[in-house]
Amino acid sequence: MPKIKIPKSAPSLDMTPMVDLAFLLVTFFMLTAKFRNMEPIEADPPSSTSLTQLPEKVMLITIDTAGRAYFDISGRTVREKLIERMMVRYPAAKLTQEQIESFSKMGTFGQPIELLAQYIAGDNDVKAALDKTSKGIPLDSLNNQLGDWIQEGYYAFVDDATEQGLTREQLKEDGLRYAIKADANTEYAKIEKVIDVFRDKQIFQFNMVTNLEGSDTNADANLNAQ
Amino acid sequence: MAEIVEGGGGGGKHGKKKAKKGSARIDMTPMVDLAFLLLTFFVLAATLAKPKAMEIIYPKEVDDKEDKTKLDDALATTLLLGENENEVFYYSGAFKPDTTQLILTDLSKDGFRKIMLDKNMRVNDQVIQLKAKLESKEIDESTYEEAYKQVVGAKDAPFVVIKTVDETKFKNVIGAMDELNICNVRKRAIQDMAESEAIAVRQRAAELDLKKK
Numbered sequence: 001m002p003k004i005k006i007p008k009s010a011p012s013l014d015m016t017p018m019v020d021l022a023f024l025l026v027t028f029f030m031l032t033a034k035f036r037n038m039e040p041i042e043a044d045p046p047s048s049t050s051l052t053q054l055p056e057k058v059m060l061i062t063i064d065t066a067g068r069a070y071f072d073i074s075g076r077t078v079r080e081k082l083i084e085r086m087m088v089r090y091p092a093a094k095l096t097q098e099q100i101e102s103f104s105k106m107g108t109f110g111q112p113i114e115l116l117a118q119y120i121a122g123d124n125d126v127k128a129a130l131d132k133t134s135k136g137i138p139l140d141s142l143n144n145q146l147g148d149w150i151q152e153g154y155y156a157f158v159d160d161a162t163e164q165g166l167t168r169e170q171l172k173e174d175g176l177r178y179a180i181k182a183d184a185n186t187e188y189a190k191i192e193k194v195i196d197v198f199r200d201k202q203i204f205q206f207n208m209v210t211n212l213e214g215s216d217t218n219a220d221a222n223l224n225a226q
Numbered sequence: 227m228a229e230i231v232e233g234g235g236g237g238g239k240h241g242k243k244k245a246k247k248g249s250a251r252i253d254m255t256p257m258v259d260l261a262f263l264l265l266t267f268f269v270l271a272a273t274l275a276k277p278k279a280m281e282i283i284y285p286k287e288v289d290d291k292e293d294k295t296k297l298d299d300a301l302a303t304t305l306l307l308g309e310n311e312n313e314v315f316y317y318s319g320a321f322k323p324d325t326t327q328l329i330l331t332d333l334s335k336d337g338f339r340k341i342m343l344d345k346n347m348r349v350n351d352q353v354i355q356l357k358a359k360l361e362s363k364e365i366d367e368s369t370y371e372e373a374y375k376q377v378v379g380a381k382d383a384p385f386v387v388i389k390t391v392d393e394t395k396f397k398n399v400i401g402a403m404d405e406l407n408i409c410n411v412r413k414r415a416i417q418d419m420a421e422s423e424a425i426a427v428r429q430r431a432a433e434l435d436l437k438k439k
Contacts, residue, residue, distance in 0.1 A: 015254060015258060018258075019254060019257070019258050019261060022258065022261040022262055022265055023261055025265050025268075025269075026261055026264045026265045026268065029265065029268030029269060029272055030264075030268060032272070033268055033271065033272060045277070046396060046397035046400040046401065047397075048278070048280050048400055048401070048403075048404040048407075049404055049407070049408060050278050050279065050280035050281075050404065050407065051278060052278060052279050052280065052281060053277075053278060053279065054277045054278065054279040055279070179279060181277075182396050183396070184395065184396055184397035184400075185395055185396070185397065186395070186396040187392060187393050187394065187395065187396070188307075188390045188391075188392070188393075188394040188395065188396055188398075188399050189390075189391075189392035189393070189394075191396055191399075195284060199284065199286075204283055204284045204285070204286060205281065205282075205283045205284075206281070206282050206283075206284070207279035207280065207281055207282075208279060208280045208281075208282055208400060208403075209277050209278070209279050210277075210278050210279065210280050210400060210404075211277070211278065212278050213404075
């Protein structure tokens with residue numbers, strides 16, 4: 001019987017395609033990755049079966065379990081315009097050009113406007129400390145800063161859209177949407193307070209941010225089972 | 227791979243400076259390791275799913291009187307959300323403090339949904355028919371939307387009022403709205419609970435010993 005020849009050299013595997021693929025994927029994920037801004041609060045929204053996606057152009061009010069309100073609006077140019085408008089309304093808030101720049105890049109914040117400059121200028125420790133003691137954006141009737149943020153946010157958005165050449169009709173179709181992201185355990189009265197601020201500004205339609213529930217509660221499946 | 231073959235230049239007499247014949251292979255293992263490390267990081271860090279949102283439209287402030295004349299008690303179901311998560315009650319028709327019996331339910335698959343699917347059967351049947359038509363391409367998307375709106379907004383379609391107290395948890399409100407979405411109940415409202423109802427809820431909850439849960 002002839003001996004089976006065992007090849008002496010180590011079996012080598014051509015890894016090139018695999019490496020190519022790996023780098024392709026790395027590149028893809030790196031390019032699509034959008035780094036989330038550090039959020040000053042954790043709000044874990046309730047789950048629902050709703051499949052609607054959160055709109056792109058959105059003003060987002062986050063409410064935590066203590067009822068503190070946080071403000072966020074999408075679009076850098078919009079935010080720049082917004083802060084300039086707010087500085088006109090609140091002369092006490094003086095931001096340098098640099099701070100305006102970093103405000104436009106910032107995410108959600110929950111500071112009264114008097115502390116905003118300090119908050120923006122501060123490093124992460126300062127921010128964390130301010131967030132800890134913050135009572136959110138004031139929204140009572142005497143000092144309704146949230147209402148002003150909402151109003152000026154809307155105007156800033158419209159200004160920005162007009163600059164980009166959008167018509168009124170287009171804005172109606174694809175305008176600014178309002179979203180509320182509240183922690184599942186927040187008391188409803190605290191959310192109603194924020195909603196009342198919106199209602200004062202004649203805004204009645206909201207997107208409540210929710211997590212998607214498991215597919216066992218799929219709406220269609222349930223209906224058809226009936 | 228990169229291969230460098232040295233040409234046989236004017237080799238000296240004794241110049242046995244032999245260039246290595248084998249191709250210069252670069253060990254790619256570390257690079258590949260790094261690539262996969264990065265890949266793993268980005269895959270794990272990526273949140274591909276964008277957050278979802280549920281649309282809720284709040285009414286403008288309306289005059290109470292006008293509101294009441296519009297509603298037909300026979301079609302009404304009221305869902306009462308108490309201060310605790312498991313305090314979910316409903317009653318049909320108008321509220322009479324002495325006779326109205328609050329029925330305990332919950333916001334799970336077999337709770338309030340079953341009741342509302344039953345009450346809203348006629349609307350649901352129509353919606354299923356519409357959906358079938360849409361799927362078989364008999365009607366297009368916009369016709370469907372239009373017809374859907376008409377069906378769910380019909381005058382004789384049942385409606386639900388969700389009543390809350392200050393302490394009601396947000397997830398219960400969203401859960402209730404979600405159930406109504408599933409049941410195609412589009413005629414609904416969120417209101418504050420009247421004092422008489424709040425008392426009834428508290429009593430019923432005490433009777434059923436719900437707080438201990």
